[in-house]
Amino acid sequence: VGELAEATGLTVRTLHHYEHLGLLEAGARTEGRHRLYGTRDVRRLYQIRALRDLGLPLEEIGRVLGSERPSVGNVLRDHLARVDAELERLGRLRVLLAHASAHAGRIDDDSLLATIEAMSRVARRAEVRGRDSGETEARWRKLGDELRACMTAGEPPSARRPRAIARRARALLVEFAGGDERTLAALAHLRRVAPPEDLAGWDAPLMGYLDQALANLSNEETEQDE
Amino acid sequence: VGELAEATGLTVRTLHHYEHLGLLEAGARTEGRHRLYGTRDVRRLYQIRALRDLGLPLEEIGRVLGSERPSVGNVLRDHLARVDAELERLGRLRVLLAHASAHAGRIDDDSLLATIEAMSRVARRAEVRGRDSGETEARWRKLGDELRACMTAGEPPSARRPRAIARRARALLVEFAGGDERTLAALAHLRRVAPPEDLAGWDAPLMGYLDQALANLSNEETEQDE
DNA sequence: TTGCTCCTCACGTCACGTGAGGTGGC
């Protein structure tokens, strides 16, 4: 078993493990119960290692090399889909981490934790909402365009049109949050401390303008909206 | 504990687990030994969940929220590096899987397994060699250019110049393989069955030309090379 | 007799899931 391990670059323990799983059985034993392997075993082990290197679970390798013999092509395609899903998940995670890291130097750890918490909450909510085929984004873009028109026209945030747009924006936010208070608070927190640089055509000045318009209608009109 | 689980979207078992790890201890118990949590516990749990969502191991979360208080920024950066490494690994794996899947339909499963094995072997060897800053690639490109000149000049693969180039190519292959027979065989196998589409300026016709030149010098000159 | 490889348990890893069997509050 030592020679086989040496030849394949695996450990003796790994070979024992494979035998335990029924992946690779030694043909014979010596009088001292030492395992003996043949050429067929070596070839099989190379195959096992190759499939393992592709990230396939040992159980599936057992099926591929066993009596069930599912199509290797199908197995690979299924596994590729899993890898793609994992890549996407890690990619999203990476974006979150990069954002959080970017804030790390500027604020203290407690605020940073609060921001991470807000990001986590929003990301979770976004996941629940799933793909909505960009419809929501289109609505935000439209709102942004209208609001920007008001801003460049020099209308104050307290004017009628900006306030009407702010009301619609608030409704969109509430819809996104599913009515959850904490999620709304998280969104407000992120707007303040970690403005997303480019979201459906909104930039920092525009968001500031929106915040002012929102502030103008917040107190008096809140109950009427409900 | 049920309320807390409900509020945070975690399971009761998860909260028990965190308590077992010392991550979150219930302040008090009821007469029936039921756990009681306070506002501070709830906040702490939200922080735990947020950091967990970033993929941090629970033990590290314990340190961040515990008495050691390492800088959250540093922890995040370290973790980001880990995530990047994993992304890179998965990316390479994805390329391998995609190549293998592409061959799946055209050949039978045994040949496919052999090809996967060859890919695995070459990938492993490439990993051992590590980054060599593109020096090797430059040498291959140079060889390719010279050989292509011979080919377009109409020289037969058995001519002197192509054979000399083939000798140098063989030396490069042997160097890459570290002198390992099986790796050389794997390289030959891949050239035959799974020509890499674009590798340092080599295309399929050029490789075929090289193979012919190699065949011409293989038998007689092998011993002299050694 | 001394090393070396081999053998067979068996616990640990990581973040919980999943019963199993039992008890308190409505």
Place this chain on the structure above:
DNA sequence: TTGCTCCTCACGTCACGTGAGGTGGC
């Protein structure tokens, strides 16, 4: 009395790593 939530073990997951304690061949 009937459900419901809660409690405390404790095994299983995945692919092995890592001793622990013991035996055969040079």
